[in-house]
Amino acid sequence: MKKRKTQLIKPRIREILSKTLPPRLVDFLPKHWVQLGDVLILPLREELLPYKHEIAKVYAEVLGVKTVLRKGRIGGEFRETNYEIIYGNNPITIHKENGILYKFDASKVMFSPANVKERVRMASIAKPDELVVDMFAGIGHLSLPIAKHCGAKVIAIEKSPYTFRFLVENIELNKVQDRMTAYNIDNREFKGENIADRILMGYVVKTHEFIPKALEIAKDEAIIHYHNTVPERLMPEEPFKTFQETAREYNYEAELLESRIIKRYAPGVWHVVLDVRVFKK
Numbered sequence: 001m002k003k004r005k006t007q008l009i010k011p012r013i014r015e016i017l018s019k020t021l022p023p024r025l026v027d028f029l030p031k032h033w034v035q036l037g038d039v040l041i042l043p044l045r046e047e048l049l050p051y052k053h054e055i056a057k058v059y060a061e062v063l064g065v066k067t068v069l070r071k072g073r074i075g076g077e078f079r080e081t082n083y084e085i086i087y088g089n090n091p092i093t094i095h096k097e098n099g100i101l102y103k104f105d106a107s108k109v110m111f112s113p114a115n116v117k118e119r120v121r122m123a124s125i126a127k128p129d130e131l132v133v134d135m136f137a138g139i140g141h142l143s144l145p146i147a148k149h150c151g152a153k154v155i156a157i158e159k160s161p162y163t164f165r166f167l168v169e170n171i172e173l174n175k176v177q178d179r180m181t182a183y184n185i186d187n188r189e190f191k192g193e194n195i196a197d198r199i200l201m202g203y204v205v206k207t208h209e210f211i212p213k214a215l216e217i218a219k220d221e222a223i224i225h226y227h228n229t230v231p232e233r234l235m236p237e238e239p240f241k242t243f244q245e246t247a248r249e250y251n252y253e254a255e256l257l258e259s260r261i262i263k264r265y266a267p268g269v270w271h272v273v274l275d276v277r278v279f280k281k
């Protein structure tokens with residue numbers, strides 16, 4: 001049903017815009033987009049930029065969204081998006097997924113559709129008596145499903161003050177204040193030691209630098225969901241090899257339970273997640 005609707009939408013957009021765009025540009029119109037709540041994220045080629053506002057207006061009207069952002073790069077310590085607003089003026093939206101309400105600023109805060117399987121997987125991963133620490137909480141992408149659907153206690157740590165505001169709002173929106181607590185600090189400053197049954201390390205590029213801190217937070221035995229980006233030529237040994245070596249330096253043994261590919265991060269580089277059981281030697 002949804003697919004049929006999309007198939008009708010594309011010719012409609014094309015039909016409207018072919019009246020105003022130079023004919024050679026009509027084929028460059030985006031055939032894929034991401035809708036998060038009432039915000040649309042549109043990838044636009046350079047050639048279309050002189051017409052970005054009129055293109056965005058047509059997509060907004062046909063798809064019924066209030067704001068359109070031009071997709072750009074994600075980067076920096078806070079993994080910010082900095083997407084340009086090309087239609088409307090309110091990039092703050094509430095996106096519903098798997099029974100969770102995620103409120104955030106889609107022009108600044110990352111919310112990857114490709115990570116949906118992992119967010120859904122988290123909804124049944126923990127037991128109610130566990131204490132889970134999310135070291136890179138964002139707006140609660142991975143830890144809200146745990147608090148809401150598993151009923152576990154969650155400590156969510158987020159360094160960016162801007163993202164943190166939404167994390168706090170999302171805890172209230174999803175009514176999990178009784179079991180989820182948020183800290184606006186660098187996770188390396190978190191004081192809890194030997195407390196977590198489960199740790200989420202949903203970060204990329206530099207996640208290995210945070211393994212010692214994760215082990216400090218972990219109980220003598222714990223599960224760590226360790227994300228990182230890995231060049232294909234180093235797989236499948238990496239990233240577990242680095243994790244295990246670091247764990248051993250800190251007196252922990254590590255057992256690989258499962259390894260999954262989340263998505264392609266860059267040409268020849270994959271974002272993967274490992275489920276690792278760690279235990280004191």
Ligand SMILES: C[S@@+](CC[C@H](N)C(=O)[O-])C[C@H]1O[C@@H](n2cnc3c(N)ncnc32)[C@H](O)[C@@H]1O
Binds near residue numbers: 077078139141163
């Ligand atoms: C890539 S986002 C991922 C969010 C979520 N974990 C997921 O996997 O979908 C990573 C988040 O970690 C935060 N972050 C980065 N370094 C941090 C640190 N040292 N301590 C706490 N949060 C940090 C960023 O601001 C960002 O919101």
